[in-house]
Amino acid sequence: MDPVTESRTPERRSSLAGRLARLGFTDAARAERLLLDVEKDDLLDVLLEALGGTADPDLALDGLLRLLPSADENGAGGELREALAEEAGTRERLTTVLGVSAALGDHLVRHPEHWRVLRDGAAPPAGSPRDDLLAAVGADPSAEEPVAPGAGAETLAALRVAYRRRLLALAGRDLIGAADVADVAAELADLAAAALEAGLAIARAEVPEHGSCRLAVIGMGKCGARELNYVSDVDVIFVAEPRDAGSGGSGGSEEAALRAATRLAAAMMRACSATTAEGALWEVDAALRPEGKAGPLVRTLASHRAYYERWAKTWEFQALLKARPVAGDADLGRDYLDMITPIVWRAAGGESFVEDVQAMRRRVEADLDRRTADAERQLKLGPGGLRDVEFAVQLLQLVHGRADETLRARATLDALADLSRGGYVGRDDAAALAAAYRFLRRVEHLVQLHRLRRTHLVPDDEADLRRVGRALGLRADPVGEFTAQWRRHAREVRRIHEKLFYRPLLLAVARLPGREARLTPEAARARLEALGYADPAGALRHIEALTSGVSRRAAIQRTLLPVMLGWFADAPDPDAGLLGFRQVSDALGTTPWYLRLLRDEVTVAERMAWVLGCSRYATDLLLRAPDAVAMLGTDADLTPRPFEALRSEALSAVRRHAEGTTPAEETVAVVRGLRRRELFRVAVGDLLGLVDVREVGEALTGIAAATVEAALRAAVTKVEAESGRPVPTRIAVIAMGRFGGHELGYGSDADVMFVHDPEPGADERAAGRAAHAVAEELRRLLALPAPDPPLEIDPNLRPEGKRGPLVRTLASYAAYYARWSQPWEAQALLRADPLIGDPELRDRFRDLIDPVRWPEGGVDDDAVRQIRRLKARMESERLPRGADRRLHTKLGPGGLSDVEWVAQLLQLQHAHEVPGLRTTRTLDALDAAVAAGLLDAEDAAVLAEAWCLATRIRGSIMLVRGRASDLLPSDHHRERSAVTRVLGYPGPGDLLEDYSRHARRARAVVDRVFYGAD
Incomplete structure (x- = not known):
């Protein structure tokens, strides 16, 4: 019996019908009748499995049975049958597409030769989408401004055929899981951009005067963000400029160019939106342009700028986040983007920006509820839908992207990943949003692919729901499983959206309370050990x-x-971090704002964990002033405050206490509390990489200067109170060394000199005793035991060192420097900065020392030799016993001292003639030497890099250990690892290698520039 006859037997038919039902055909009897004809071609067995694996086997079978005779008519039927029989991949792609998309099935029936784009090993359509679509409409892709030969129905149909051929190839990869949803959306956006370019070529054929203008098409929304749907309005903005007559165009007025550009833009929109025998592509929507539909279709750059700078509403800046040139004049498109980007980010800093965005979202939701009974089925606008994800991400981008340029990605998934990496969204919340977004976009694609219609509704028909569920790989209960997944994702999106959007920085915690309690003590210890505790x-x-x-x-x-x-666990010392957290929590746990701050602001909690887990110094400061936790919320709160602001606050505290009967010790304790708070601000900013080396030095110097100024005022007040009369002299404190150089480190002493000048008619001896008493009292007040890092006042750089008087008059300084000053003292004065005390006396002291430190004609050769000998002796004598010179960041070769002495020698030699060298700051002196041609720029860069690295290392050691050291840590693994992590190096070896390289290069410059070696 032949196969056909056999298949007609009741037993065979019953067996086939049962098999079809098990494979998922909903009308097995009908499918059986249709398949009997196909069986003549011996395709039955191979086709059944493929068809049964599709989202809708009945739809796939119908499409296949319509395609085969069409392919026969086209002469491709034999090739198609052979491929279906022998090529599993071809069979899978073709049947999968047919089982999802009736519209693409219709397209294949009209153009059966297009099945080949789904074939195993099929090359993608030739050329880029742009070139392919331009060629389809008869335009030259290599032309600067391609022009189609005509704009008739055939050309429009050819564009749609070529477009759908590309769409078919993409759908084939998408539906079998060979392309990620983000990649599919990006390719769809690129295909839309290519269609716009082809539409523009067609439009040029309609507008003869197109050469008078330059026109750029700016993609907005999903097209601009490269996250387009299969069927969606393509949002655009048009920008145009007159073509310069010298560039090959016809030139002409702006008005004429805009008329031509408007005609061109309108013609392009029609070329894409018009319905033809091959259908339409999609609507091109220009409603996002300035003034919306009431505004001109096309504007110049200047007109766009004027509108956005004066009239634009908040939502328009939000829309511009996704703006991207997609077609037309590429240079003009880039100019538009360059113009608009800074305006967008400035606008995001507006006073009510966040509130406006939130209010707009509420209005959209309320309007949706009023307009449609299907709000709950909305994949896009409904609660927990795609727009919830997009709005939350965009608001966070706009709030934080002003200062953090890493957050400016256009695509939602990319931006969400950036927000997570930056700590603005919790990692688990970001993962949940990303998973939900991918799921919802896949569903949106599937419902659109069925008829290639613009829709964002989850179907309510059982068969449609079944098709979507099966397309997602759900087989046991496609409708129930899909509905459950969709609802779960929507609930999760809505929950996180509420946290992130309406309270933008709410902390997304990953676990429910009590989950850890289910671990046994042994399991918990093992888990903590695995985390690095x-x-x-x-x-x-x-x-x-x-x-x-x-x-x-x-x-x-x-x-x-x-x-x-x-x-x-992510920090260098998890144990110290947890201990510090417990201690701070014990101190603040009953304070209402503390735990709420940690729970609601991801930035605060993450930063606190890092600081506590890597810095003993910052932890000690926080334990003494735990309310400083509130600083961790924003970068602005961790920006060092200007010296004048600190000085004003410190002196105000002294005045408040001086007006009462508060002892000087308590007054200074208040000032030291202010210092402790500011040290924490700088330390955390440093640990988080928010301030650089120069900023840290300036900030620590400002804090020290404000503290000493306040202590000086308190000391004067106390001496006056004890003596019963005003102090009969003016007093100033001269910052020296790193203090004067505005380069203080966390563990630096405050090197100072004291100067006074008796009031007219005052007894000089009495004035001297009073000034000495004030200086001693200042030192005593700042040396009192206190819960903060000590500020040691070191006056040993004064004339005659420890043997000389603690305080001198201005006249005494003048006499000493005129008669006894040694070259090293002139060198020490290079870093003298009269920062504190009586302003007039400070200015007079500066006038006194300037000729000494910047001598006319520079220092002579003998002085240079003395300075070099002193430096060499210091290198050999001052290193600690047993220290490895190569690891000493201050006195070792290529260390801080080497760099500073190079700068200081150049100052001694040339500062009288070069005003730029008259600075106390090392890096500024190097810059000035380069500007004056005294130092090679490359040499200066080598010295500056070595100095900055050594300074950062010293600062990081202090931050990690809470104790100062000039040596790279080499004996304590955890400290060495922590310093390495704080500095951003992968491992200790990398740090040592980098420091050695910088130091070695710097020493070579020192030998040549300072010592004069060849």
Whole structure:
């Protein structure tokens, strides 16, 4: 019996019908009848499995049975049947597309030769999408401004055929999972841009005067962000300029050029939107342009700028986040983007910007609820839909992207990843949003592909839901499983959206309270050990202390800790981080704002974990002033405050206390509290990379100067109170060394000299005794035991050192420098900055020392030799016993001292003639030497880089250990690792290698420039 006859037997038919039902055909009897004809071609067995694996086997079968005779008529039927029989990939792609998209099935019936783009090993359509679509409309892709030969129905149809051929190839990869949803959306946007370019070529054929203008098409929305749907309006803005007559155009007025550009833009829109025998592509929507539909279709750059600078609303700047040139004049498109970008980010700093965005979102939601009964089925605008993700991401981008340019990606998924990396969105929340966004976009694509219609609604028909579920790989219960997944994603999106959008920096915690309690103690210790905790038992004790009980505080801690334990583990010393957190929490746990701040602001909690886990210095400061946690929320709060602001606050505190009967010790304690707070601000900014080496030095100098100024005022007040009369002399404090150079480190002493000048008619001896008493009292007040890093006042750089008087009159300084000054003292004065005390006396002291440190004609050769000998002796004598010279950041070869002495020698030799060298700052002196041609720019760069690295290393050592050191850590693994991490190096070896390289190069410059070696 032949196969056909056999298949007609009742047994065979019954068997086939059952098999079809099991494979997912909903009308097995009908499918059986249709398949009997195909069976003659021996395709039945191979086709059944492929068809049964599709989203809608019945739809796929219908499409295939319509395609085969069409292919026969086209002469491709035999080739198609052979491919279906022998090529599994071809079979899968073709049947999968047919099982999802009736519209693409229709296209294949009209153009059966296009099945080849789905074939195994098929090359993608020739050329780029732009070149392919331009060629399809008869335009030359290589032309600067391609022009189609005509704009008739055939040309428009050819564009749509070529477009859908590309769409078919993409859908084939998409639906079998060979392309990620983000890649699909990007390719769709690129294909849309190519269609706009082809539409523009057609438009040029309609507008003979097109050469009088330059026209750029700016993609907006999903097209601009390269995250387009299969079927979507393509949002655009048009910008035009008259063509310069000298560039090959006809030139002409701006008005005429805009008329031509407007005609061109309108013709391009029609070329893409018009309905033809091959259907339409999509609507080109220019409603996002300035003034919307009421405004001109095309504007110049200047007109766009004027509108956005004066009239634009908040939502328009939000829309411009995704702006991207997609067609037309590429240079003009770039000019538009360059013009608009800074305006967008300035606008994001507006006073009510966040509130405006939030209010707009509420209006959209309320309007949706009023206009449609299908709001709950909306994939795009409904609660927990795509727009919830997009609006939350865009608001966070606009708020934080002003200062952080890494957050300016156009595409939602890219921007979300950037926000997560930057700590603006919790990692788990970002992952949940990304997963939901991908899911919702896949569903949106599937419902649009069915008929190639613009829709964002989840179907309510059972068969449509089944097709979507099966296309997503759900087989047991496609409708139920899909609905459950969709609802779960929507709930998660809405929850996170509420946190991030309406409270933009709310912390996204990953775990529910109590989850860790289900771990056994042994499992918990193993987990903590795996995270990097050296003392897991101790860590468990801290966790227990923080989370035990039924109080609100304990509940919040139970929510916070699972996340924060991971953040502590990311820091160099997790144990220290957790201990510090417990100590700060014990101090602030009952304060209402503290835990709420950590729970609601991801930045604060993450930064706190990092600071506590890597810096003993910052932790000690925080434990003494735990309310400083509030500084961690924004970069602005961690920006060092200007010296004058610190000085004013410190002196105000002294005045308030001086007006009462408060002892000087308590007055200075208040000032030291201010210093402690500001030191924490700078330390955290440094640890987070928010301030550079120069800024740290300036900030620490300003803090020290404000503190000494306030202590000087308190000391004067006390001496006057004890003596019963005003101090009969003016007093100033001269900052020296690193203090005067505005290069203080965290562990630096404050090198100073004291100068006074008796009031007219005052007894000089009495004035001297009073000035000495004030200086001693100042030193005593700042040396009192206190819970903050000490500020040691070191006056040993004064004339005659320890043997000389602590305080001198201005006249005494003048006499000494005129008669006894040595070259090294002139060198020391290079860093003298009269920062503190009586302003007039400070100016007079500066006038006195300037000729000494910047001598006319420079220092002579003998003085240069003395300075070189002194430097050489210092190198050999002042290094600590047993220290490795190569690891000493201050006195070792290529260290701080080497660089500073080069700068200072150049100042001594040339500052009288070169005003730029009259500075106390090392790096400024090097820059001035380069500008004056005294130092090669490359040599200066080598010295500056070595100096900055050595300074950063010294600062990081102090931050990590809480104790100062000039030596790179080499004996304590955790400290060495922590310093390395704080400095941003992958490992200790990398740090040592980099420092050695910088030091070696710097020393070579020192030998040549300072010592005069060849």
